[in-house]
Amino acid sequence: MIALANKFRLALVSLKHAPGFCISVLTTLGITIGALICMFNLNHLIYVKSLPYPDHDRLYVAQGESYNKNEMQLDGYHLYPIAELLYKKQDVFEHVSIIHFEEQLITSISGQPKLNVTFTTSGLFTIVDAPMEMGRPIADTEDLDARNPVAVISYKTWNDYYGKRSDILNQKLTVGETSFSIVGVTAKNFSEPELYSIGRKTAVWLAWDFNSIPEPNRKGWQSWSPSLLVVGKLKKGVTEDQANQQLTQLTNTEFKAQTVGVGWLKEGSIKVRLESFESAIVGDNYKTVMMFLLGALALLLIACANVSNLFLSRTAEKFREYAIRATLGATRAHLFKHVLYETFVLMFLSSMLGLVVAHFGFELLKTHAQEQLPRINDLSINFITVVFAISVAALLASFFSVIITNMIKYRRLNSSLQSSGKGSGLQISAKVRSMLILSQVILASLLLTGSFNILKQSLGVINQAAGFETENLVHVVMTTGAQQTTRPERIQMIESIKEKVLELPQVGDVSNSIFAPMQTNNFVSLVTKELSGNEKNQANTNMIDHQYVPMFGLELVQGNNFTQENIRDSAKMVLVNETLAKFYAPDGNALGMNVFWQSQPEPYKIVGIVKDIYIPRTGVTSRVYLAGSSSLSFVIKLKDNHDLNKNELIDLVSQVNRNIAIYSFIKVDDAYKNLLARDIAIVSITAAIAVLALFLASLGIYGVLSYSIKLRRYELGVRMSIGACPKRIAKVVFSDYSRPVMFGLLFTMCLTILLYAWSLNTDSFAIELIPSMLSFVLVVLTSVIACALSLRNIIWARPITILRGE
Template sequence: MSQLIYQFKQAWAGLSKKPGFVSTVVITMGTTLGALLCIVTLAYLLLLKPLPYPEQDNLYKVEHAIGDKSGETNAKAFTYPGLIHLYKNQDVFKQAALVHYGEDVLTSLPNQPTVNTGYITPEWFNLLDTSMVLGRRFELTEALETNNPVAILSYKVWSEEYASDPNILSKKIDFSGISYNVVGVTSKNFVEPQIARTGRLTGVWFPWDYNLDSRMKDRWSNISGALNFVGKLKDGITAIQAEQIITPLVNDTWKEKVSGIAFFAGWNINMELHSFQTVILGDSENTVYLLLAGVFGLVIIACANIANLFMSRTAEQQRQLAIFAALGAKKSHLFKAIFAETSLLMFLSVGLSLIISSFGFYVLQQNLSEILPRVSELSINGITFGVAVFFALVFALLFAGLSRKMINYRALNSLLQSSGKGTGIQVSKRIRQMLIVSQVAIATVLVFANISLFKEAVETITEPTGFSVQNMSELSLSVSAPQMPPMEEVIPVMTELRKKLTELPQVKSVSIAGSPLRGYGLWALTSVKDNVNFTPRSKGVDNIYFDMIGQDLIEGDLFTEADIKDRNRVMIVNDVFAKRLNPEGSALGMQISPGGPENFTIIGVVKGIKMPGSTEIPIRVYTPSNLGSTVMTLNLVENQTISREQVVSVLQQVSGLYAVFGLEDLVQSQKRMLFTQYTTATTTVVLAIITLFLAGVGLYGILSYGTQMRRFELGTRMAIGAKKKHLVGMIIKDNASVIVLGVLLSLVILLGLYISYSTELAAYLGLQLLPMFIFTVLSIAALSLFACYWPLRQYVNHPAIHSLRGSD
């Protein structure tokens, strides 16, 4: 032990004299290892770590897949009565819960925040074994059809909105005109399963009876994506068996209830079970593998660079090592001395890497919580620390081993006898060439991959959508009452509100329509001409909507004020739907049946719009909006904004029955829809720059060392008349073949990846990426030329005598 302590003391004493070397190694390895730890911890969380729920392998989400008469799945959403029928009559789950997700305004607080809400049956918290920091879970007194107005707050809402009030259980909270008694607060460590949408966290939980879809209790033909069924399978029953049992239970009843609706003739319900693991993680596995590939590429480049630094360090220590050898040190003793240095540096790097990985966790949680599942659970844990120690030991042994291989033990004695003249330790030409080839190949693959992803992300961001949301905001209102007032009372209030909003100096106009970015419903329609059924996306709009957002009219007319006022049975369709309705001619004048007594007549065709980040334009229809709509789009004067407080002030002048549910800048909404693309573009640029930087440092170090080994040759050539350009050309020529070999190796790697994952990569690789690859090769070539020239200039820019004397 004393010998080991002595070696570490000696290693520290030696390293303290080389602060530049120490800082370079620690920063390079600490940063790289930090990125590695961050991604490895994420990979463990998503690929290996069980979900934090009891019997997680038996937890399933049930999907209600509706298929039309052609057998194609039309939608995956429950009907309200079908969901209740399944809940009351199923016999395959030992515990089952209903979950409805929504949003509402907390009107009992002065700032009236909009929070995510969840409506559940009591089994939900029991399935998850949810712990409470205050109060209790829901009980049988809050079960289905009990109508008990109680609520449970999330830890976040309790701490942020109520300042962790210890007396919260004695207070009430108001939503939609109903006062709820607070009976519990979930604990801080409760991890909500995100089965509806990644990143969505519920702020307040209510008993099931208070969900808004409960008004559809008898509507077997209506579906809602907010309805969810989850359960824990009984022992001995598989997911396939459960599907086979509950499908006829739901399907037979549904077909009986809709038998009088001709539209649903030949349609069927198929029940599908998906494990919590599958629902929550989605396709994140592919993302994790891509992240791992990228970070391991950076690790390899960093290791090559640090290996070169250690080789140079070993060359500098040749006289000290020669003294050790002369005093009887064996090869193993020399290895231990070098290992002491590499260990110290690697464990210093571990400290830095843990700090960087913690920062990485924070960045992921703040920016990618809606893209990557379970990121809220990221933290430094035993896996993180264990991986850090493992890689530190591996790298310490690796760098010590490489340095040890450089040592010619026999040459050390002759070096001491010759008073240190010449070079006793050298990195062989073959090793230097291998390092150059690996640097160039890895850098080329990583830079090409990042540039390709960057190109795809930018193309998606800049792709025309067919509409504009500049200077627009969407305003949505909620009713502070248990029931919506009659429409004859709502219309004059909304009309007066729109008038007062238009009078604001920053508002140009107000459309009785929601944002073009969302708010589309699914509508079952039939073409009267040929009795073909369609389920297009639908939206109610007014007479100024299309002009406001810049959506082009192709043929026919837009709605008039009379169409909106009288709710005329007219319809505007997009060109995609028009082609489906009448491939050979015009869709104008065609009759569309919604299943009621009155048909709609198509009066106009508009250009189809594409949602940001989408690849297809779905079929869409537009009908005259309701004058009592509580959702509207504000068109603002250029460079002007409107605040929530201003809207609240105007609203209170008109009516106290309504609250501002949301006020959202549509440009920001559009950017959020493209968040993945913006993140990809930013990340790939950063990774490409880091890769080029690391490759540049590595190539410079290797070529600088090689040039240093040839300084006497360079001095001799200059002494006999060699020109500067000849020497530069000679060095470039000597290294060109190795650089080309690295590029060829990168091609082999890319081809291997394409062959191995042709299905997954087919959409990303093609001839259109050839310019990207050429640009990548030219970038690496320019970097290599710089790395060849820059270390050479210290010799060719001085008289030959400097190189012959070994002076700089």
């Protein structure tokens, strides 16, 4: 052990004499190894590491599916009575829980913050084995129909809003009219399963019975909700297929019995499909994180090609040292070990630097990608990370050692010591130099091709026109808290609020509408052509006034907008989008047609058709707009270069009713950008990888070409002394070193064409030729610039200076 330590100490002393070489290697490999460690940890977390819950492989979400004539209408939606039926009568889960995700104003906390609230039963805490900082979770005696108002708060809520007060279990928490007793605080290290959306963290868990779902929806068989979940731990011995079959039979039988006589549901059915916790949490991000890992690996390979050139140059400089060692009796194995000690020290230090880079990478991802990539908060430097970093160091040290010792011709070492002067040292062969250029061109071209294709897809999402205005618009939802109001009272209150808001100098207009365009998937309703017919459509729904369409700049392709009289009278009229219009009238004659909404006996007349709007990462869906709303929801249009302060608005509307509070205050432009956040994160990471790849490839090619031109310096000086002009010299050099570049590009082009042909027959991966061609052009330009920079000291020097080696 002492001998081994001495070997490494001597290697470290040797490296101290080459600080420039060490800094170049450590910087190049440290950054790229850090990127690889970061992406390795992310992929290990997604693909390999188990969820931090007992029996994680038996944890499932029971997803609801709605069908009509065996054609799926809704996926991931549940009916309230179906959710409770599964909770009460299922026989496939050891533990089961129903969950409803909401946002609520906590009126007992100063400032009445709106927090993420999850209404649930005791089974959820049992399923995930939630650790508690204080108190207890919701108990089974407080489950369905117990009407026992209890609350569990998160550690963050306890810290942020209660200052970690020790008597928290004696406190109460108020939501709406109900005061809940706080019975527990979850532990700081509790990792909540992100089943509803990535990055959503529950602040308060409340007893199930007190969720805000209206009573008609609790008993109705036509109101589907995406925020209702049923989760459970599968019994041992029960397979996923068996559970699917049993749960589908249980729910569909009840559904059929409860919808007898409802014409449009005559051929309707529902199914239950179990989805594992892993799949529900990760979603469609498997491919994304794998692409990041492949990109980081390609970066490391390009860096290795760069570093190989540095190592080969250092080997040439140390050739006489190796010759002396051979003369004194060192065998090939001894030389390999000597080189291995030195390279391992460098690779180990590079990996340690990589761990530091990875740590900052984790923090960067947690800050900017928490709501775009799953399980980001679980990223950390752990034992697996360190083992991976050391393994990479050992692998790279072995790789470089093999290259260096293969470059040294052992039989020449003894004889070379007897020689001196020019030519007695070791030179990197032209074949090796060409292979270095070839490898970097191939790797850079492949990485840029993949990056540009990903960039094109994500930029296409970001740059897609929304079809509606987002700037200078604020969506505000208000509540009167515990105060109950009748519909006429609310309508009068709405008019008073609009009048007050319009008094503000920065406000241009106000619309009373439930949702902004990108939010209408929160309300899905049934639209049918006939009251008891089978031609039904689940449409995203909004209730609007006559100012909504012009305020958002929605384009009317046929018909007219609502009038103020239509809104005042709550006229039985609707606007529909092009998709819904084509569903009922493929010939384009939907205008004037009567449709039935939510099975109400009176028909609604289609008075206008608006152009489809675009919601990021969401397919085009049917949309219906009804005339009039009694909800305290508003869209406020601001004048250019003006802003609206939430507190200013609160002070203003409190003059109408002192009980009014702001439930939600969202700038429409910010809300739309949040929908693009995942693509913005992908673009940022991919662009960084592409720029770094191009930079590393250019450095590598420049290094090889500089060394090659240095070896040919005398030859080029002779050519210039007999009359060759700079243009001729440049042509000769470009001609010689363009071959590995062209071979590399040709190889990459062939591979890209094969991938393109394959992508035409699969939905799992898409590749386009234009972004690929752009990557080839960039690689060529980079190679030309690198060659020109390498030549600059030759073509502008005097021949005599070159021949003298000055």
